[in-house]
Structure formats: C-alpha cells, structure tokens
Amino acid sequence: xxxxxxxxxxxxxxxxxxxxxxxxxxxxxxxxxxxxxxxxxxxxxxxxxxxxxxxxxxxxxxxxxxxxxxxxxxxxxxxxxxxxxxxxxxxxxxxxxxxxxxxxxxxxxxxxxxxxxxxxxxxxxxxxxxxxxxxxxxxxxxxxxxxxxxxxxxxxxxxxxxxxxxxxxxxxxxxxxxxxxxxxxxxxxxxxxxxxxxxxxxxxxxxxxxxxxxxxxxxxxxxxxxxxxxxxxxxxxxxxxxxxxxxxxxxxxxxxxxxxxxxxxxxxxxxxxxxxxxxxxxxxxxxxxxxxxxxxxxxxxxxxxxxxxxxxxxxxxxxxxxxxxxxxxxxxxxxxxxxxxxxxxxxxxxxxxxxxxxxxxxxxxxxxxxxxxxxxxxxxxxxxxxxxxxxxxxxxxxxxxxxxxxxxxxxxxxxxxxxxxxxxxxxxxxxxxxxxxxxxxxxxxxxxxxxxxxxxxxxxxxxxxxxxxxxxxxxxxxxxxxxx
Numbered sequence: 001x002x003x004x005x006x007x008x009x010x011x012x013x014x015x016x017x018x019x020x021x022x023x024x025x026x027x028x029x030x031x032x033x034x035x036x037x038x039x040x041x042x043x044x045x046x047x048x049x050x051x052x053x054x055x056x057x058x059x060x061x062x063x064x065x066x067x068x069x070x071x072x073x074x075x076x077x078x079x080x081x082x083x084x085x086x087x088x089x090x091x092x093x094x095x096x097x098x099x100x101x102x103x104x105x106x107x108x109x110x111x112x113x114x115x116x117x118x119x120x121x122x123x124x125x126x127x128x129x130x131x132x133x134x135x136x137x138x139x140x141x142x143x144x145x146x147x148x149x150x151x152x153x154x155x156x157x158x159x160x161x162x163x164x165x166x167x168x169x170x171x172x173x174x175x176x177x178x179x180x181x182x183x184x185x186x187x188x189x190x191x192x193x194x195x196x197x198x199x200x201x202x203x204x205x206x207x208x209x210x211x212x213x214x215x216x217x218x219x220x221x222x223x224x225x226x227x228x229x230x231x232x233x234x235x236x237x238x239x240x241x242x243x244x245x246x247x248x249x250x251x252x253x254x255x256x257x258x259x260x261x262x263x264x265x266x267x268x269x270x271x272x273x274x275x276x277x278x279x280x281x282x283x284x285x286x287x288x289x290x291x292x293x294x295x296x297x298x299x300x301x302x303x304x305x306x307x308x309x310x311x312x313x314x315x316x317x318x319x320x321x322x323x324x325x326x327x328x329x330x331x332x333x334x335x336x337x338x339x340x341x342x343x344x345x346x347x348x349x350x351x352x353x354x355x356x357x358x359x360x361x362x363x364x365x366x367x368x369x370x371x372x373x374x375x376x377x378x379x380x381x382x383x384x385x386x387x388x389x390x391x392x393x394x395x396x397x398x399x400x401x402x403x404x405x406x407x408x409x410x411x412x413x414x415x416x417x418x419x420x421x422x423x424x425x426x427x428x429x430x431x432x433x434x435x436x437x438x439x440x441x442x443x444x445x446x447x448x449x450x451x452x453x454x455x456x457x458x459x460x461x462x463x464x465x466x467x468x469x470x471x472x473x474x475x476x477x478x479x480x481x482x483x484x
Contacts, residue, residue, distance in 0.1 A: 001474060003030060003037045004130035006119045008112070008139035009097060010039055012078055013085075014046045016097055016359070017304055018250070018385040019167050022217070023136055025253040026470065027081045029463035035471065038128055040119055042092040043074060043085035051076045053085070060086075060121040064114050065181045071114070073122045084126060086118045098139075101336040109175040112203065113182045116142035120151060129156055132474040135164045138173030141207025142183065145195075148210050149185055161481035163473055164211035166204070168382050169225050169232050170308055173203030197233065208237055213477040215246040217383035218404035222247030230380055244480065248470060249407060250383040251463030257368070257389045259457075264365035271454045274394055277369065284370030287363070288354030290327050297326040297443050299436070300371035300395070302364050302386050305334030305342070305357075310377035310400065310432075315341050317429045322352050324433075324440060329354040329371060331363055368393040373439050377424075377432045381405045387421070388461045394453035397421035398435050408461065412452060413438055420456050 009015055011024035027037045058073035071088040086092070091111040099105060120143055123129055135143055144162045151157040179201055180190055190196045195206050208214055216222040224230040226239045238245060255261075259277075260270040266283045269276035278294040285292045299321065303309040314330075315338070321328055330342060330353070339357050346355045356363055368374075374390035374397045383404030387397040391408075399405040401423040412419030424435040443449050 001035050001132070001471070002128070002130045003035055003132050003134055003474060004119075004123065004128065005037065005039045005134045005136070006140045006143065007039065007041055007136040008115070009044075010041045010083070013041060013051065013076075013083070014044045014097065015361075018383070019137060021253070021385055022167065022250050024078075025251065025256075025463050026467060028079055028253070029251065029467035030470065031081065032464070033467055033471065038082045038084065038130075040084040040086065040122055042115055043087040044097060045093045045095065046097075047085065051078065058122070058125040060118055060125055062114055062117040062121055063184050064110060064117065065184065069114055071118055073118075073125055075126075082128075084122050084128075086115060086122065088114065088118075091115070101339065108173070109179040109201070109203075110182055112139045112173065113142060116140055117146060119143050120146060120157060123160070124156055130160060132161045132163055132477050134470075134474075135162060135207060135211065137165070137167050138171060138204035138207070141173065141204050141211075143207075144210040144212075145183075145185070145189075145206040149189075159481070161213075161474075161477040162211045163213045163215065163470075163477045164207040166208075166214065166216045166225070166382070168308075169204075169216075169230070169234065170380070172197075172205065172232065172234070175201045175203070177201055202234075205234060205237060208234065208241060212480040213244050213246070213473055214238075214241060215248050215473055217248065217250045218407045219247035219249065220407050221380075221382045221403040224380070224403060246473060248466055248473065249404060249461075250385060250388075251466040252385060252388045252392070252461050254392065254462055257365075257392055259369055259393050262365055262369065264362050265369040266366075269369075271457050274450060274453050274457075277394055277453075280366065280369040281371070284329065284366050285327070285354075287366065288329055288356070289350070290329075290354050291351055293327075297324075297373065297440055298329065298371050299326050299373045299375050299398075300329040300367045301332070301375045302330075302367055303332045303376065305332045305338035307335075308379050309334075310379060310427075311338050313377050313427070313429050313432050314375070315345065317433055318345055318349070318353065320429075320433055321436065322349055324437065326440070327352045327354070329367055331356045331358075331360060331367055333358050368395055371395045372443060373398055373436070375432075375436070376400070376405065377427075378402060378405060379427055384408070391420060391456040391459045391461070394457045396439060396449075396452060396456060398432075398439050399423055400427065400432070401425050412442060418455075419452065420459060
C-alpha cells in the first residue's frame with residue numbers, strides 16, 4: 001500500500017501544534033508496519049537549510065482563478081521518510097504559517113487553494129502515485145474536491161482514494177463567497193450540499209463532502225462533533241456522513257518523548273528512579289526564575305493560548321492557584337490578549353509564575369520532566385497530545401472531561417487503583433480549581449503520589465496501535481472509492 005500524507009505542517013520541518021507531531025510521527029509508524037509512505041507540505045520560511053534539499057527541476061503549474069501559478073516541488077527527507085516541499089515563496093516564505101498575532105493572512109484562501117492543487121500536481125511530477133491520499137485539516141481539504149471534479153478523468157489520479165483527518169473542527173477555512181473564483185469550479189457547487197456555509201465558502205466542508213472516508217483524532221470527539229454544541233455548524237453534514245466517520249486516537253512518538261532517553265532534560269529517569277524528577281524540577285525553576293524548591297507543587301501548561309484551551313478559565317484563576325501554595329509555569333503562543341494578560345500577571349507574581357511566550361521545544365521537554373501537575377482545562381479537545389507526554393514523564397494531568405482528554409485520562413478519585421489524573425466536567429473556574437485541589441491532596445501523600453506517577457508512566461499510547469487503525473481506514477477508503 002502506498003500512502004501520501006499531506007499536511008500544512010509536519011515535525012521536524014515546522015510546527016505550531018499537535019498537527020505537526022501527528023503528521024510527523026504517523027509516517028514512521030506506518031513505515032515500521034510495512035506501508036510505503038511519503039509526505040507533502042509547503043516549504044515554509046521556518047524550514048530553512050536544516051534539512052537536505054534536493055532540487056530536481058520538478059516545476060508545477062496550478063490554475064488559481066484565471067492565472068496559472070508556478071511552483072516547484074523540492075525533495076527532502078527526515079528519519080527515512082521521503083518528503084516533498086511545495087516551494088512558492090510568495091505564499092509560504094512568511095514569519096508565520098497561518099496568521100500573525102493580529103489575525104489571519106488576508107490571502108489564506110488563495111494560498112491554500114494553491115497548496116491543495118499543488119499536492120495533486122506534485123503527484124504527477126514526482127511519479128509517486130499513492131493508493132490513498134491522506135489529507136489533514138482545512139488547508140488540504142480542497143484536494144478531495146479537486147480530485148473528484150478536476151481530475152476525475154486523469155489516468156494517474158482518478159483511482160486515488162482520500163482520507164480526511166479533522167484535527168480540530170474549530171478551524172474550517174471559511175472565506176467570503178467572492179473567493180469562489182479561486183477554485184475554478186462552477187457556482188453550482190456554492191450550495192448547502194457542497195461548499196456554501198452561511199453565505200461563505202468553507203474549505204473543510206468541501207473535504208467532508210468529497211473525501212471517501214473521514215476521521216477525527218479520538219473516539220469521543222468523533223461523536224461530539226455530530227452535536228450542535230461541538231459541531232461548529234457542520235454537525236448536520238457530519239451526521240449525514242456518519243457511516244464514513246471514524247475516531248482514531250493519536251499516538252505519541254516515544255523516541256522523541258521519553259524521560260529515560262531524553263537528551264533535552266538535565267537528568268534522565270524511569271519508573272524505578274522517579275526521585276530524579278525533582279532534579280529536573282529544580283532545573284526548570286531556575287530556568288524560569290522561580291524559587292527552587294523540590295517540595296512546592298509545580299503546575300504547568302504548554303498550549304496554544306486560546307479560549308479553546310481554557311485560558312479564559314486559567315487567567316482569572318491564577319491568583320487562586322497561588323493561594324493554594326503552588327508555582328505555575330506557562331509555555332505557548334496564541335491570541336495577543338492572552339499574551340498581554342499573562343505578561344501583566346507575571347508582573348504581579350514574578351516569584352511564582354514562570355512564563356515563556358513562544359514555541360520552545362527544548363523548554364517543553366524540561367517542563368514535562370520538571371512539573372508535578374499538567375493543567376489542560378480545554379473547552380473542547382479533539383485529542384490532545386500534551387496530556388499523553390505528561391503521562392510518560394510522570395506529570396499528573398488535570399483535565400476537563402472532553403474529547404480525547406476524557407478518552408485518555410482515568411479519574412483518580414473515581415478509580416484510585418487505575419486512575420491516571422484528575423478530571424472535571426463543568427467549564428467553570430470553580431470546577432477546575434476543585435480538580436486541582438483534589439490533585440494537591442494526593443500530592444501531599446508522598447506514597448500515593450509516587451504510585452500514581454508510576455502508573456501514569458506505565459501507560460502506552462505508542463503510534464503502532466493507531467497506525468494499525470489508520471491502515472484499516474486506508475483499506476476502507478480504497479473500497480469506498482472503488483464503489484463510488
């Protein structure tokens with residue numbers, strides 16, 4: 001089986017969040033299981049010269065509106081995975097991938113119309129024709145539509161099946177209807193059955209309508225998005241495709257995230273040497289200017305700074321957290337207002353709040369290794385990866401019971417023998433703080449806490465299980481494509 005995974009970001013080339021981790025790790029797991037797999041992504045400015053770049057004069061020409069846009073496919077590689085980078089500096093040589101702190105790039109519709117078309121043209125010029133094209137999120141979703149409309153009679157591409165993975169339904173690629181000309185499809189597709197979404201164009205909806213098979217990144221989220229509460233206006237179209245909609249829980253890459261082998265942390269440790277975690281804790285405290293203390297509870301959040309991730313709960317609750325006698329560390333980037341509110345809070349509590357606005361992979365590893373508790377009170381969470389990293393590092397998760405967080409964490413108070421964290425249900429500051437207090441009660445009981453840490457570290461969320469489920473979905477996509 002030959003698979004091509006298309007994504008707007010793939011680790012280690014470039015990363016803004018969990019999407020890059022997933023699309024970077026899944027190919028390696030598939031390859032281990034004997035699947036031939038390659039990836040394709042834009043050649044973003046951030047990729048630089050850190051990877052082997054092989055220029056083979058693979059020019060592509062993509063119709064975008066009335067113009068023919070020229071680009072080039074550059075071959076690269078990571079961990080034995082052949083990768084195709086779509087080079088078009090006009091679209092992708094920018095300081096950010098999708099948006100600045102002040103808002104989205106105004107030409108995102110054009111940029112990702114081009115990328116969705118370039119994915120298909122890259123197949124033609126490279127000669128790597130996959131059995132299944134695995135699309136990820138709205139930035140690639142138009143490829144499924146283009147295949148069915150523009151390439152339905154193309155001898156190379158007409159038999160390519162599609163799987164669309166929705167990593168976060170909150171991001172859909174919605175643009176005004178005047179951008180319809182970019183897609184080079186007739187206005188008959190601007191209807192509720194196809195692209196139209198409350199008078200606008202919805203790129204993700206196009207993918208949902210045209211892809212052979214669809215999945216999300218946890219079982220519970222695949223059910224939640226079919227409801228008005230979590231469907232972001234697409235619950236109806238998702239219910240219509242319910243028989244083709246599946247949930248596959250993300251895995252994590254234990255070669256990258258494992259305290260026993262992690263070169264990015266001061267002291268490695270495992271379940272037999274969990275006391276060494278305290279050395280990393282002190283190193284983290286010193287790095288972020290906090291008072292070093294092995295015993296003071298240290299809570300951490302690594303996240304995109306947004307409402308979805310619960311920062312409208314976290315920021316008002318910070319003074320109450322500190323009243324509980326804890327230190328708190330935040331690493332992330334996102335909405336400017338949260339940047340500013342956190343920086344103001346840091347001025348008020350400089351000795352107990354550690355803050356780094358930005359993306360810092362080395363610091364993320366140190367935080368996972370040094371913190372005692374990981375706080376993720378998401379409003380909704382398709383899967384979540386940081387709670388899985390936290391489990392491996394013995395950093396006990398406190399999470400809201402939604403989506404993948406609910407699927408992956410067992411509440412300690414409900415089941416002390418199997419519990420791996422603390423969950424709360426209501427999206428309120430009081431409910432979140434109540435869960436934190438329950439965690440701190442167990443933290444003060446050193447024997448119970450050590451037992452909980454070891455149980456967390458013993459959990460297995462490796463990619464092999466998830467990769468096997470994706471292979472089943474690829475087979476389903478091929479079957480569906482053959483009968484459609």
